[in-house]
Structure formats: C-alpha cells, structure tokens
Amino acid sequence: MSETLTIRPEYERELAPFTAAPVERPLPWQSRVLRQGWLRKLLILIALAVIWEVVARVQDNDLLLPTFGATARAFFDGIADGELPGKAAVSLSVLLQGYLAGIVLAFVLTTLAVSTRIGRDLLDTLTAMFNPLPAIALLPLALLWFGLGKGSLIFVLIHSVLWPLALNTYAGFRGVPETLRMAGRNYGLRGLRYVVLILVPAALPAILSGLKIGWAFAWRTLIAAELVFGASSGKGGLGWYIFQNRNELYTDRVFAGLATVILIGLAVEGIVFSSLERLTVRRWGMQNG
Numbered sequence: 001m002s003e004t005l006t007i008r009p010e011y012e013r014e015l016a017p018f019t020a021a022p023v024e025r026p027l028p029w030q031s032r033v034l035r036q037g038w039l040r041k042l043l044i045l046i047a048l049a050v051i052w053e054v055v056a057r058v059q060d061n062d063l064l065l066p067t068f069g070a071t072a073r074a075f076f077d078g079i080a081d082g083e084l085p086g087k088a089a090v091s092l093s094v095l096l097q098g099y100l101a102g103i104v105l106a107f108v109l110t111t112l113a114v115s116t117r118i119g120r121d122l123l124d125t126l127t128a129m130f131n132p133l134p135a136i137a138l139l140p141l142a143l144l145w146f147g148l149g150k151g152s153l154i155f156v157l158i159h160s161v162l163w164p165l166a167l168n169t170y171a172g173f174r175g176v177p178e179t180l181r182m183a184g185r186n187y188g189l190r191g192l193r194y195v196v197l198i199l200v201p202a203a204l205p206a207i208l209s210g211l212k213i214g215w216a217f218a219w220r221t222l223i224a225a226e227l228v229f230g231a232s233s234g235k236g237g238l239g240w241y242i243f244q245n246r247n248e249l250y251t252d253r254v255f256a257g258l259a260t261v262i263l264i265g266l267a268v269e270g271i272v273f274s275s276l277e278r279l280t281v282r283r284w285g286m287q288n289g
Contacts (some may be wrong), residue, residue: 176203
C-alpha cells in the first residue's frame with residue numbers, strides 16, 4: 001500500500017522592518033565619562049586630597065599634619081627651585097642601575113633553572129634563603145663591603161629586585177604549555193635561543209608582573225636606604241631630602257618629598273608598565289584589559 005506524498009506549497013514570511021526594532025538608547029553622559037579609567041582614578045585622588053585637607057584643618061597642627069594646600073605649595077616651591085627634580089634624578093639614576101642589574105641576574109638564574117637540574121636546585125635554594133630577607137637588613141653588610149656610596153645602594157637594590165623577579169619568571173616558564181615546548185624542540189632550539197624565542201614570549205604576563213613587583217620593592221628600598229646614607233654621608237636623593245627636612249621640622253616639605261615618591265611610582269606604573277602591557281600581552285591576546 002503506497003502513501004501519497006503531499007507537497008506543501010512554498011511561502012514567504014514577511015519580516016518586520018529593521019527600523020521597527022527597538023533601538024538601544026545611548027548611555028547617559030555621566031556613565032560614558034565614568035567609563036574612563038584615568039578619570040575614575042583622578043576622582044579618587046581628588047577625594048583623598050579633600051579628606052586630607054579636612055582632617056588637617058580639624059587637627060590644626062601643621063607640625064604633625066600640614067594641610068594639602070601647604071604641602072602643594074611646598075611641592076611646587078621645590079619644583080621651582082630645582083631641588084626636588086635634582087633629588088629625584090639622583091634616586092632614579094641609582095635605581096635604574098640596580099634594577100637593570102637585578103633583571104640580568106634574574107634572567108641568568110631562571111635560564112639555568114629551566115635548562116639544568118642543578119640550576120633548578122640552585123634557584124629553589126637561593127630564593128628560599130634570601131627572598132624572605134628584607135633588603136634593608138643587608139644595609140650594614142653593604143656598608144662594610146662597599147663603603148658609603150652608590151655601590152652599597154646598588155647591592156641592596158639588586159637583592160630587592162632579583163628574588164621576586166626570578167620567582168615570577170620561573171613560575172611563568174613552568175606554566176608554558178607543553179605543545180609550545182615541543183614545537184621549540186622540533187625546530188632545534190636549545191639553551192638560550194629556546195628560552196628567548198619560546199619561553200619568554202609565552203611567559204610574558206608573569207615576567208611583567210615580576211618586573212612590577214621588583215620595581216615596587218626596589219623603589220621603597222632605595223628611599224629607606226637613602227635615609228641612612230643621607231644621615232651618614234650627607235648625600236642622597238629623595239630619601240635624604242625627606243630625612244633632612246624632618247630634622248629641620250619642615251613637615252610640609254617632608255610630605256612634599258613623600259608626594260614626589262608617590263607621583264613617580266604612579267607615573268612608572270601608569271606610563272611605563274601600562275604601555276608595555278598594551279604593546280605586548282594585551283595586543284597579543286594573552287591578557288584581558
């Protein structure tokens with residue numbers, strides 16, 4: 001018994017015009033403005049300045065806490081007479097030397113760690129020994145070994161940068177997918193070329209995190225060390241500026257020096273490291289914005 005197939009006639013369904021669909025309304029200007037990250041951070045800084053001004057006026061003791069206005073005047077006076085820029089240049093020149101030396105040593109250690117078993121044992125042992133040790137605790141030894149001057153500062157800066165950067169870099173190397181490792185070996189890459197061409201690009205987010213942590217450790221270690229060096233030798237950068245004005249009870253200048261330290265930190269974080277992340281890991285899709 002055969003069944004009769006019924007062919008249904010074709011038909012077209014008319015769709016509603018596109019213009020009739022609901023159109024999403026644009027966000028209010030307040031919401032669009034607040035989506036700007038730099039503006040949100042600026043508003044936070046303004047709020048902190050207002051709170052500072054109110055608390056200082058309520059306390060009414062410039063020796064303990066000067067107002068934000070008084071600190072701002074001391075800051076711009078220090079900029080105008082060239083004292084603050086000069087002290088900042090001294091600090092940054094020493095910091096750059098110690099920071100770069102720490103980066104080179106960290107790269108050497110991590111390269112050995114991923115290349116040989118003895119290198120891995122060496123890195124694990126050294127980081128377990130020295131990473132918990134505060135860099136400023138080595139300052140007395142630095143004074144004995146290198147004397148008063150730039151060498152002692154660079155020594156403690158290398159210690160503050162080396163271990164956190166080496167740990168982050170090594171953790172990034174260990175997190176590289178095995179497929180990338182195999183691809184590098186298939187191309188015949190070994191030793192330094194294998195590290196530079198395969199491991200470093202894949203571990204770049206962890207390396208940048210280590211660079212930022214090392215920078216923060218080095219910057220605060222330098223300021224603390226300069227307080228001691230300033231008291232000993234009468235020379236130094238921003239740390240000496242803060243120490244000297246504290247002795248002379250110019251509290252507004254002390255806060256101006258601290259504000260300079262903070263502003264330099266914000267500038268390095270917001271310009272240098274943000275630009276590196278934007279040009280590398282974010283551009284390559286290795287990190288979300």
